[in-house]
Amino acid sequence: xxxxxxxxxxxxxxxxxxxxxxxxxxxxxxxxxxxxxxxxxxxxxxxxxxxxxxxxxxxxxxxxxxxxxxxxxxxxxxxxxxxxxxxxxxxxxxxxxxxxxxxxxxxxxxxxxxxxxxxxxxx
Numbered sequence: 001x002x003x004x005x006x007x008x009x010x011x012x013x014x015x016x017x018x019x020x021x022x023x024x025x026x027x028x029x030x031x032x033x034x035x036x037x038x039x040x041x042x043x044x045x046x047x048x049x050x051x052x053x054x055x056x057x058x059x060x061x062x063x064x065x066x067x068x069x070x071x072x073x074x075x076x077x078x079x080x081x082x083x084x085x086x087x088x089x090x091x092x093x094x095x096x097x098x099x100x101x102x103x104x105x106x107x108x109x110x111x112x113x114x115x116x117x118x119x120x121x122x123x
């Protein structure tokens with residue numbers, strides 16, 4: 001658990017910052033590590049339950065790779081399913097996103113068809 005800032009009336013500090021900590025650890029083993037704030041990554045606004053579920057799916061899949069000794073992969077959401085690809089994919093030129101297949105434009109939400117692979121979190 002990572003806490004920061006001053007304590008509230010109940011003595012609790014703000015949670016957060018674990019991403020920066022893990023980013024520094026990952027930089028020891030990989031190049032080009034970027035730590036991105038959840039709110040900015042999802043919609044440039046405050047995260048909601050769907051945003052948090054997607055982040056949980058990404059972290060669960062990444063943890064499964066690490067525990068299984070599978071390195072050099074990045075997690076992704078493709079056509080509503082959690083998946084992975086080679087970690088150097090973003091460096092291989094221009095990519096196209098099938099917006100209709102991946103997003104619901106009316107609600108500004110990613111389409112999620114499958115949440116398999118979240119057994120580590122009891123989901």
